[in-house]
Amino acid sequence: MKILVIGGGAREHALVKSLSMDGEVTALHAAPGNPGIARYASLHSCDVTVPDEIAGLAARLRVDLVVIGPELPLVAGAADAVRARGIACFGPSALAARIEGSKAFAKEIMTAAGVPSARSRTCHTLGDVGSALDEFGAPYVVKDDGLAAGKGVVVTSDREVALAHAAGCRSVIVEEFLDGPEISLFGISDGSTVLAFEPAQDFKRVGDRDTGGNTGGMGAYSPLPWAPIDLVERVRSEILQPTIDEMRRRDTPFAGLLYAGLVLTSQGLKVIEFNARFGDPETQVLLARLRTPLASLLYRAATGSLDEQPDLEFSAESAVTVVIAASGYPGEIRTGDEISGIENAGALGVVVFQAGTKTENGRLVSAGGRVLSVTAVGVDLSAARDLAYRGVDAIGLAGSIHRGDIALVAARDSLSKG
Ligand code: AMP
Numbered sequence: 001m002k003i004l005v006i007g008g009g010a011r012e013h014a015l016v017k018s019l020s021m022d023g024e025v026t027a028l029h030a031a032p033g034n035p036g037i038a039r040y041a042s043l044h045s046c047d048v049t050v051p052d053e054i055a056g057l058a059a060r061l062r063v064d065l066v067v068i069g070p071e072l073p074l075v076a077g078a079a080d081a082v083r084a085r086g087i088a089c090f091g092p093s094a095l096a097a098r099i100e101g102s103k104a105f106a107k108e109i110m111t112a113a114g115v116p117s118a119r120s121r122t123c124h125t126l127g128d129v130g131s132a133l134d135e136f137g138a139p140y141v142v143k144d145d146g147l148a149a150g151k152g153v154v155v156t157s158d159r160e161v162a163l164a165h166a167a168g169c170r171s172v173i174v175e176e177f178l179d180g181p182e183i184s185l186f187g188i189s190d191g192s193t194v195l196a197f198e199p200a201q202d203f204k205r206v207g208d209r210d211t212g213g214n215t216g217g218m219g220a221y222s223p224l225p226w227a228p229i230d231l232v233e234r235v236r237s238e239i240l241q242p243t244i245d246e247m248r249r250r251d252t253p254f255a256g257l258l259y260a261g262l263v264l265t266s267q268g269l270k271v272i273e274f275n276a277r278f279g280d281p282e283t284q285v286l287l288a289r290l291r292t293p294l295a296s297l298l299y300r301a302a303t304g305s306l307d308e309q310p311d312l313e314f315s316a317e318s319a320v321t322v323v324i325a326a327s328g329y330p331g332e333i334r335t336g337d338e339i340s341g342i343e344n345a346g347a348l349g350v351v352v353f354q355a356g357t358k359t360e361n362g363r364l365v366s367a368g369g370r371v372l373s374v375t376a377v378g379v380d381l382s383a384a385r386d387l388a389y390r391g392v393d394a395i396g397l398a399g400s401i402h403r404g405d406i407a408l409v410a411a412r413d414s415l416s417k418g
């Protein structure tokens, strides 16, 4: 099978690496890719926000499958353009990707499907925002309706800060604060059948102990030793399948990766958001544990034949990934700093996925906010996180930042429970 992967982040690096280990794959291409992905795939330049460029590249390369990583091309209609050329595509249509692209649309689907989520109001004036803030009370949750790379949400107890964020958004959702641990759970669907991955937890705030601004994700781990044992099956049957059924009922079937961002509240599981693609950095830890060959899994989802797919298999090991970000992230970042130590980290047994990197005069330099995602596997979370942090220590990048507490609480709690 010849495959083209669209995107150039750590998530795509992880996808390409897993695909390269699948014996069914005969050729791998990526656009735009990155220097880490270049080890496994031929890179092609392409404006991934233009659906026809992606479809044209796929046709020229005569690939059997296109896998679309990021949300922007999906929302722009890349999957529709690829399918229009008769090429299988892993990723939802533009209409189905609205489940991520518009939070108001996602709410509408959840209500129709009977999926539990935070109570919310879509607001069109600052007056509406004020009354919604008063209705739900503090802490206030204010969201920009459109795509914002994880940075469109403000959670604050300061009413003025909440109102100021709302004033800067095009269309605003105010919702009830959900209290409890967050869980990311992926469903893979062909539009009808949906299979669930194991859960992961992501760390969205930039600073240790969840301080500072929201980011795209600073680290992740899987499995979650503290999660209820029926979690995966409950999320599959009570959240993912009803959502997939509702999308099909509306003639906008969702084929691709349906990512449920959940909170385990005292009143049960509630959805915070859906994403229409693999999460980053959760993908790095989940693929490290996935034993099911990835290429045929994605191909079946892309071609309506997931009913032939056996349940997904995961190793019993734990995986932890720590993101190394550029100085200033998630605000104004510094780029162009030399990156060293990737080989030394690799020799320790970690995998260093690349995101915001590029090669300049033969040197690897930083070129984005999230630069690297250092991933380790171990017999338990403590072993995996110890190894991941040894990998982080081996990397040199001037001014870089990372969180020191990825998987810390879960590793401690599971140790003390034996
Ligand atoms: P989102 O862009 O919807 O994923 O939100 C980003 C982050 O903001 C989430 O991962 C949560 O940490 C936080 N957040 C969003 N909505 C809520 C909510 N209703 N209650 C509590 N925290 C929230």
Ligand code: GLY
Pocket (backbone or CB within 6 Å): 150, 202, 216, 217, 275, 278, 279, 280, 281, 282
């Ligand atoms: N890790 C959060 C996301 O991918 O949106």
